[in-house]
Amino acid sequence: MRDLRALPALGAPAEHGGFPGNRPEARVLTALPAADLVQALLIKMRHVDHVAGRLDTQFAVDALRVLGRIGPVAAGTADRLVAYATGRDPGAGREHGRCAAWAHWRVTGDPELALDVCGTAVRSGSGSHGLPFLADLGPLAAAHADAVLGLTRSPGGWTRVAAAYAYWRITGDAEPAVPVLLAEVDPEWTGNPAMPVREAVRRLGETGAPAAEAAPLLRGILARGERLGHDYVGTRILADDAYTRTLTEALARLGPPPGRLAGQP
Known part of the structure:
Protein backbone atom coordinates (compact mmCIF):
# COMPACT_ATOMS: atom_id res chain seq x y z
CA MET A 1 0.00 0.00 0.00
CA ARG A 2 3.11 2.22 0.25
CA ASP A 3 1.80 3.61 3.55
CA LEU A 4 4.71 5.45 5.17
CA ARG A 5 3.41 4.53 8.63
CA ALA A 6 5.12 1.17 7.99
CA LEU A 7 8.53 2.83 7.71
CA PRO A 8 9.53 2.61 11.41
CA ALA A 9 8.71 -1.11 11.53
CA LEU A 10 10.70 -1.79 8.38
CA GLY A 11 13.67 0.25 9.50
CA ALA A 12 13.85 -1.12 13.03
CA PRO A 13 15.35 -4.53 12.12
CA ALA A 14 18.22 -2.84 10.31
CA GLU A 15 19.00 -0.66 13.31
CA HIS A 16 19.25 -3.70 15.60
CA GLY A 17 21.36 -5.91 13.37
CA GLY A 18 18.46 -7.95 12.05
CA PHE A 19 18.36 -6.66 8.50
CA PRO A 20 16.38 -9.08 6.30
CA GLY A 21 18.65 -11.77 4.96
CA ASN A 22 16.34 -13.45 2.48
CA ARG A 23 15.00 -12.20 -0.82
CA PRO A 24 11.24 -12.08 -0.03
CA GLU A 25 11.83 -9.98 3.10
CA ALA A 26 14.36 -7.77 1.34
CA ARG A 27 11.87 -7.09 -1.48
CA VAL A 28 9.46 -5.62 1.06
CA LEU A 29 11.98 -2.88 1.71
CA THR A 30 11.84 -1.79 -1.93
CA ALA A 31 8.49 -0.20 -1.09
CA LEU A 32 10.39 2.44 0.88
CA PRO A 33 11.16 5.82 -0.68
CA ALA A 34 14.61 5.63 -2.23
CA ALA A 35 16.34 7.91 0.27
CA ASP A 36 14.96 5.99 3.25
CA LEU A 37 15.84 2.65 1.68
CA VAL A 38 19.44 3.77 1.16
CA GLN A 39 19.65 4.88 4.78
CA ALA A 40 18.32 1.52 5.99
CA LEU A 41 20.84 -0.32 3.84
CA LEU A 42 23.77 1.80 4.95
CA ILE A 43 23.07 1.03 8.58
CA LYS A 44 23.94 -2.58 7.87
CA MET A 45 26.28 -2.25 4.88
CA ARG A 46 28.72 0.56 5.52
CA HIS A 47 31.50 -0.78 3.30
CA VAL A 48 32.40 -3.53 0.85
CA ASP A 49 33.92 -5.70 3.58
CA HIS A 50 30.48 -6.37 4.98
CA VAL A 51 29.29 -7.72 1.64
CA ALA A 52 32.46 -9.77 1.13
CA GLY A 53 31.90 -11.32 4.54
CA ARG A 54 28.68 -12.85 3.23
CA LEU A 55 30.69 -15.01 0.84
CA ASP A 56 31.11 -17.50 3.67
CA THR A 57 27.36 -17.80 4.26
CA GLN A 58 24.33 -19.27 2.56
CA PHE A 59 23.89 -15.90 0.86
CA ALA A 60 27.12 -16.15 -1.13
CA VAL A 61 25.44 -15.89 -4.54
CA ASP A 62 23.59 -12.75 -3.51
CA ALA A 63 26.84 -11.30 -2.15
CA LEU A 64 28.60 -12.02 -5.44
CA ARG A 65 25.87 -10.24 -7.36
CA VAL A 66 26.10 -7.23 -5.06
CA LEU A 67 29.89 -7.06 -5.40
CA GLY A 68 29.53 -7.16 -9.17
CA ARG A 69 27.06 -4.32 -9.12
CA ILE A 70 29.25 -2.28 -6.77
CA GLY A 71 31.90 -2.46 -9.50
CA PRO A 72 35.45 -1.02 -9.29
CA VAL A 73 34.98 0.13 -5.69
CA ALA A 74 35.02 -3.59 -4.78
CA ALA A 75 38.29 -4.29 -6.62
CA GLY A 76 39.89 -5.39 -3.36
CA THR A 77 37.80 -8.57 -3.51
CA ALA A 78 39.22 -9.62 -6.90
CA ASP A 79 41.42 -12.44 -5.57
CA ARG A 80 38.54 -13.89 -3.60
CA LEU A 81 36.34 -13.74 -6.69
CA VAL A 82 38.98 -15.61 -8.69
CA ALA A 83 39.00 -18.34 -6.04
CA TYR A 84 35.24 -18.71 -6.30
CA ALA A 85 35.24 -18.57 -10.09
CA THR A 86 37.91 -21.27 -10.44
CA GLY A 87 36.52 -23.53 -7.71
CA ARG A 88 39.53 -23.10 -5.42
CA ASP A 89 37.30 -21.76 -2.66
CA PRO A 90 35.88 -24.76 -0.76
CA GLY A 91 32.42 -23.20 -0.69
CA ALA A 92 32.20 -22.60 -4.43
CA GLY A 93 29.65 -24.40 -6.60
CA ARG A 94 28.76 -24.06 -10.27
CA GLU A 95 26.46 -21.10 -9.78
CA HIS A 96 29.05 -19.45 -7.55
CA GLY A 97 31.66 -19.86 -10.28
CA ARG A 98 29.69 -18.16 -13.02
CA CYS A 99 28.51 -15.36 -10.80
CA ALA A 100 31.97 -14.82 -9.32
CA ALA A 101 33.55 -14.70 -12.79
CA TRP A 102 31.02 -12.08 -13.86
CA ALA A 103 31.59 -10.10 -10.65
CA HIS A 104 35.35 -10.24 -11.29
CA TRP A 105 34.82 -8.61 -14.68
CA ARG A 106 32.64 -5.93 -13.14
CA VAL A 107 35.13 -5.03 -10.42
CA THR A 108 38.35 -5.30 -12.49
CA GLY A 109 37.24 -4.49 -16.04
CA ASP A 110 38.97 -7.65 -17.30
CA PRO A 111 36.44 -9.92 -19.10
CA GLU A 112 38.77 -12.89 -19.68
CA LEU A 113 37.76 -14.94 -16.64
CA ALA A 114 34.04 -14.31 -17.12
CA LEU A 115 34.20 -15.24 -20.79
CA ASP A 116 36.08 -18.43 -19.99
CA VAL A 117 33.88 -19.65 -17.11
CA CYS A 118 30.49 -18.60 -18.49
CA GLY A 119 31.39 -19.47 -22.07
CA THR A 120 32.56 -22.96 -21.09
CA ALA A 121 29.30 -23.57 -19.24
CA VAL A 122 27.19 -22.43 -22.16
CA ARG A 123 29.17 -24.44 -24.70
CA SER A 124 28.61 -27.55 -22.57
CA GLY A 125 24.88 -27.14 -23.13
CA SER A 126 24.20 -27.10 -19.39
CA GLY A 127 25.11 -23.54 -18.55
CA SER A 128 21.75 -21.74 -18.62
CA HIS A 129 22.72 -19.80 -15.49
CA GLY A 130 25.69 -18.38 -17.40
CA LEU A 131 23.48 -16.83 -20.08
CA PRO A 132 22.55 -13.63 -18.19
CA PHE A 133 26.23 -12.97 -17.55
CA LEU A 134 27.13 -13.40 -21.22
CA ALA A 135 24.22 -11.10 -22.07
CA ASP A 136 25.73 -8.47 -19.77
CA LEU A 137 29.11 -8.90 -21.46
CA GLY A 138 27.42 -8.19 -24.79
CA PRO A 139 29.68 -8.04 -27.87
CA LEU A 140 32.64 -9.09 -25.73
CA ALA A 141 31.07 -12.58 -25.76
CA ALA A 142 30.86 -12.77 -29.57
CA ALA A 143 32.93 -15.97 -29.66
CA HIS A 144 30.11 -17.76 -27.83
CA ALA A 145 27.25 -16.50 -30.00
CA ASP A 146 26.71 -19.81 -31.83
CA ALA A 147 26.55 -21.76 -28.58
CA VAL A 148 24.06 -19.27 -27.18
CA LEU A 149 21.94 -19.52 -30.32
CA GLY A 150 21.87 -23.28 -29.92
CA LEU A 151 20.34 -22.91 -26.46
CA THR A 152 17.35 -21.07 -27.93
CA ARG A 153 16.21 -24.58 -28.91
CA SER A 154 16.54 -25.89 -25.37
CA PRO A 155 13.63 -27.94 -23.96
CA GLY A 156 13.43 -25.49 -21.04
CA GLY A 157 11.42 -22.32 -21.52
CA TRP A 158 13.50 -20.23 -19.11
CA THR A 159 16.67 -21.26 -20.92
CA ARG A 160 15.18 -20.42 -24.31
CA VAL A 161 14.21 -16.93 -23.11
CA ALA A 162 17.62 -16.30 -21.53
CA ALA A 163 19.42 -17.55 -24.64
CA ALA A 164 17.33 -15.45 -27.03
CA TYR A 165 17.97 -12.30 -25.03
CA ALA A 166 21.67 -13.07 -24.64
CA TYR A 167 22.04 -13.69 -28.38
CA TRP A 168 20.49 -10.31 -29.14
CA ARG A 169 22.70 -8.55 -26.59
CA ILE A 170 25.81 -10.24 -27.96
CA THR A 171 25.16 -9.85 -31.68
CA GLY A 172 22.60 -7.07 -32.01
CA ASP A 173 20.65 -9.43 -34.29
CA ALA A 174 17.03 -9.61 -33.14
CA GLU A 175 15.77 -11.76 -36.02
CA PRO A 176 16.43 -15.16 -34.39
CA ALA A 177 15.62 -13.92 -30.89
CA VAL A 178 12.21 -12.29 -31.27
CA PRO A 179 10.30 -15.42 -32.44
CA VAL A 180 11.70 -17.37 -29.49
CA LEU A 181 10.56 -14.70 -27.04
CA LEU A 182 7.16 -14.33 -28.71
CA ALA A 183 6.56 -18.07 -28.48
Missing part, protein backbone atom coordinates in the same frame (compact mmCIF):
# COMPACT_ATOMS: atom_id res chain seq x y z
CA GLU A 184 6.82 -17.86 -24.69
CA VAL A 185 4.18 -15.12 -24.32
CA ASP A 186 1.06 -17.20 -23.69
CA PRO A 187 -1.95 -14.84 -23.82
CA GLU A 188 -3.83 -17.24 -21.53
CA TRP A 189 -1.08 -17.30 -18.89
CA THR A 190 -2.59 -17.45 -15.40
CA GLY A 191 0.52 -16.33 -13.55
CA ASN A 192 2.14 -19.69 -12.79
CA PRO A 193 5.70 -18.69 -11.82
CA ALA A 194 7.08 -21.82 -13.47
CA MET A 195 6.41 -20.20 -16.83
CA PRO A 196 8.78 -17.48 -18.15
CA VAL A 197 5.99 -15.36 -19.68
CA ARG A 198 6.67 -12.15 -17.79
CA GLU A 199 10.41 -12.51 -18.40
CA ALA A 200 9.78 -12.92 -22.13
CA VAL A 201 7.61 -9.77 -22.15
CA ARG A 202 10.34 -7.84 -20.35
CA ARG A 203 12.99 -8.99 -22.81
CA LEU A 204 10.82 -8.11 -25.80
CA GLY A 205 10.49 -4.62 -24.39
CA GLU A 206 14.25 -4.32 -23.93
CA THR A 207 14.76 -5.41 -27.53
CA GLY A 208 12.72 -2.37 -28.56
CA ALA A 209 11.77 -1.49 -32.12
CA PRO A 210 13.09 -4.75 -33.67
CA ALA A 211 10.43 -6.56 -31.59
CA ALA A 212 7.58 -4.24 -32.59
CA GLU A 213 5.58 -7.18 -33.97
CA ALA A 214 4.94 -8.20 -30.37
CA ALA A 215 2.98 -5.02 -29.62
CA PRO A 216 -0.52 -6.19 -30.74
CA LEU A 217 -0.21 -9.34 -28.61
CA LEU A 218 0.89 -7.37 -25.55
CA ARG A 219 -1.87 -4.77 -26.01
CA GLY A 220 -4.44 -7.56 -26.19
CA ILE A 221 -3.19 -9.07 -22.94
CA LEU A 222 -3.15 -5.68 -21.23
CA ALA A 223 -6.72 -5.00 -22.34
CA ARG A 224 -8.09 -8.06 -20.56
CA GLY A 225 -10.06 -7.25 -17.41
CA GLU A 226 -8.44 -10.05 -15.48
CA ARG A 227 -5.08 -11.43 -16.49
CA LEU A 228 -3.83 -13.70 -13.74
CA GLY A 229 -5.82 -16.35 -11.95
CA HIS A 230 -3.02 -18.39 -10.37
CA ASP A 231 -2.90 -17.58 -6.65
CA TYR A 232 0.77 -18.10 -5.80
CA VAL A 233 1.12 -17.92 -2.02
CA GLY A 234 -1.69 -15.38 -1.81
CA THR A 235 -0.01 -12.81 -4.07
CA ARG A 236 -2.25 -12.87 -7.14
CA ILE A 237 -3.13 -9.15 -7.00
CA LEU A 238 0.49 -8.13 -6.53
CA ALA A 239 1.56 -10.46 -9.33
CA ASP A 240 -1.07 -8.97 -11.64
CA ASP A 241 0.08 -5.45 -10.80
CA ALA A 242 3.67 -6.45 -11.59
CA TYR A 243 2.63 -8.07 -14.86
CA THR A 244 0.65 -4.97 -15.83
CA ARG A 245 3.71 -2.80 -15.23
CA THR A 246 5.86 -5.15 -17.28
CA LEU A 247 3.41 -5.08 -20.18
CA THR A 248 3.06 -1.28 -20.03
CA GLU A 249 6.82 -0.71 -19.90
CA ALA A 250 7.44 -3.15 -22.74
CA LEU A 251 4.85 -1.47 -24.96
CA ALA A 252 6.38 1.94 -24.27
CA ARG A 253 9.71 0.63 -25.54
CA LEU A 254 8.25 -1.09 -28.57
CA GLY A 255 6.87 2.19 -29.91
CA PRO A 256 3.45 3.77 -30.52
CA PRO A 257 0.59 1.89 -32.22
CA PRO A 258 0.28 2.23 -36.03
CA GLY A 259 -1.04 5.62 -37.04
CA ARG A 260 -0.08 7.27 -33.76
CA LEU A 261 2.97 9.46 -33.48
CA ALA A 262 5.31 9.17 -30.54
CA GLY A 263 4.25 11.58 -27.79
CA GLN A 264 0.57 11.51 -28.74
CA PRO A 265 -1.88 10.18 -26.12
